[in-house]
Amino acid sequence: xxxxxxxxxQVRRVLAELFELPPEKIVPTANLYTDLxxxxxxxxxxxxxxxxxxxxxxxxxQFRHVRTVGDVVAAVRELMQxxxxx
Amino acid sequence: xxxxxxxxxxxxSRRFGTGLSFVVFGxxxxxxxxxxxxxxxxxxxxxxxxxRRINAAMRRVMGLFIWFMRSLGLLTYELHGLERLARPGQLxxxxxxxxxxxxxxxxxxxxxxxxxxxxLWRNPxxxxxxxxxxxxxxxxxxELVQDCARLLESGRSLLVFPEGTRTVPGQPLLLKxxxxxxxxxxxxxxxxxxxxxxxxxxxxGSHWYQVPARRPHFTITVGQPLPAQRYDSGALSHPLAxxxxxxxxxxxxxxxxxxxxxxxxxxxxxxxPEVQSARL
Numbered sequence: 624x625x626x627x628x629x630x631x632x633q634v635r636r637v638l639a640e641l642f643e644l645p646p647e648k649i650v651p652t653a654n655l656y657t658d659l660x661x662x663x664x665x666x667x668x669x670x671x672x673x674x675x676x677x678x679x680x681x682x683x684x685q686f687r688h689v690r691t692v693g694d695v696v697a698a699v700r701e702l703m704q705x706x707x708x709x
Numbered sequence: 710x711x712x713x714x715x716x717x718x719x720x721x722s723r724r725f726g727t728g729l730s731f732v733v734f735g736x737x738x739x740x741x742x743x744x745x746x747x748x749x750x751x752x753x754x755x756x757x758x759x760x761r762r763i764n765a766a767m768r769r770v771m772g773l774f775i776w777f778m779r780s781l782g783l784l785t786y787e788l789h790g791l792e793r794l795a796r797p798g799q800l801x802x803x804x805x806x807x808x809x810x811x812x813x814x815x816x817x818x819x820x821x822x823x824x825x826x827x828x829l830w831r832n833p834x835x836x837x838x839x840x841x842x843x844x845x846x847x848x849x850x851x852e853l854v855q856d857c858a859r860l861l862e863s864g865r866s867l868l869v870f871p872e873g874t875r876t877v878p879g880q881p882l883l884l885k886x887x888x889x890x891x892x893x894x895x896x897x898x899x900x901x902x903x904x905x906x907x908x909x910x911x912x913x914g915s916h917w918y919q920v921p922a923r924r925p926h927f928t929i930t931v932g933q934p935l936p937a938q939r940y941d942s943g944a945l946s947h948p949l950a951x952x953x954x955x956x957x958x959x960x961x962x963x964x965x966x967x968x969x970x971x972x973x974x975x976x977x978x979x980x981x982p983e984v985q986s987a988r989l
Contacts, residue, residue, distance in 0.1 A: 642948050663850035664890045668948045 630676075630703070631696050637672045638692070641665075651693035659692075669695075677702045716922065719782075723920045726781035731917055734774060739834045741770060746838040760843045764820045767842060771816035778809075784910065785924060786813070790931035793900060794818045798864045799934060800857075800895065802888050803902040804962040805870040806878075808911035810904050813929060814868050822860045823868040824853070854887065858895035866900075867891070871958060875913035882959050889940070889954040893947065896937035901958060903930045903965030907973055928969045932961060 635649045644659055655661040661669065666686065674681050677699055689698055746763055753759035778784055794801065794817055801818060803810060815821055827846040829835045843865070845856045860867050871888035892899050910925035911917065940954040 641946060643952075662886055664854065664886065664951070665948050667851060668946075 627696065627700060630699050633676050634673075634692065634695050634699060637669070637676065638695075641668060641672055649692055651691065651696065653692045654690055655692065655695070656690070673699060679705075719924070720920060720922060723781075723783055723924065724918050726778075726783045727911075727917050727920055730774075730778050730781065730783065733777065737770075737774075741766075742834040742838045746841060750837070750841050756841075759841055761820065763838065763842045768816055768819070771812045774812055775809075775816055782924065783920075784906075784927060786927035786929065788817065788929050791817060793931045793934065794866075794902075796898075796934075797866055798861055798897055799866045799900045800861060800888070800892050800897040801866055801868045801900045801902060802871050802958060803868070804882060804904055804966070805872045805875050806904055806909065806912060807875065807906045807927075810870070810875075811868070813904070813927065814902065817929070818866055818868060820865050821868045822865045824857070850887070854890045854894050857891040861891070861895040861897040867897075871955065877914070878909050878912045882962055884955050884959050884962075886951045886955045888958070889951040892937070892954060893941055893950055896941065898934040898936050899940065899954070899958075900934045901932040901961050901965075903932065903962055903969070904928075905930075905966050905969040907970060926973075930965060930969070932965070 631651070635646065638644055638649050638659070639646050642659065642661060642665065648659060653659055655666070667683070670681050670683055670686055673695075679702060681702065685702070686695075686698055689695055745766060749762045749766060750759045753762055775786075779786070797820065801814070801821070803814060811823065815823065823844055824847050825839050825844045827848065829839050830846055843860070845853070845860060845867075847853060848856070857867055857869070869888045869891065871884040871886075872882060873885045873887070876882060888899075891897075905928045906925050907928070908921035908923055908925055909915075910921055935954075935957075940957065941950050945953060
């Protein structure tokens, strides 16, 4: 099972590596667009990367409401729960 | 006293001229959209020919408009490195200090495509000319990047203002990464064009009637093309390559603007005789 903590650590790692962000800026409340300077095109690269973690296809629509790092963690967790249920 | 009066008269006449230019541009543009452009479309055997002709006509119209503004004494300009604009299929990126940058560049670039406000697709007069000219509506991120890359791959050059809107006067340039994303998607040569308008004129947030005390002078400098190997060596991941190219362009524009402004501020005799002889 993946705990919330594990998923959070993974998401932080992906964000830090993909966009070369300083780790101290990646907190659950940080807004991807305004605080972390991630644009809609970066979001596609992020979704592709998250595919690697979840091991399943991620639809961009599932990330439409995502605004903060915490939202990303929640979205990933939801995806993985779906996986367990299936 | 007399020179001050002359200055006021000059400023007043430039204010009037600027207003007149706006009217001429608005009325002229609308008239051409319902006369010249539809005629060019009708007499062309197909879309591709119509697009070429309409692009050529657009260039002339833009050139005529700049000539008109210069003749009214509203501005002066100097152009450097224009020959580099001629090669087709380049991604031409420019900083965006004034409202008429696009007029200058559509005049100077042969067969340029550009990104136009989506709202024009709903404008009854301008809708068809922008479609026939093959311009691109500013849609959402990924779709827009694809449209731009496709236009470049068709062999036309594309004009993009990476700032997305006019520069906020007195603020550092703030480039969005869309232009870099188009470069990465198309691997086209990136050709930077630096525009300086001194003193500032038709800037973001100013009104047309706020003309500067001195007549504005445009310096438009076409830089050296940046081939894909220079911005996409493969060493960086996609998001980082986009950041890197965007930073490169911001530095290029900022330095270019500073160089022009500093040259303008220098005294007329830049090299005192003794320095010159020392160099010889």
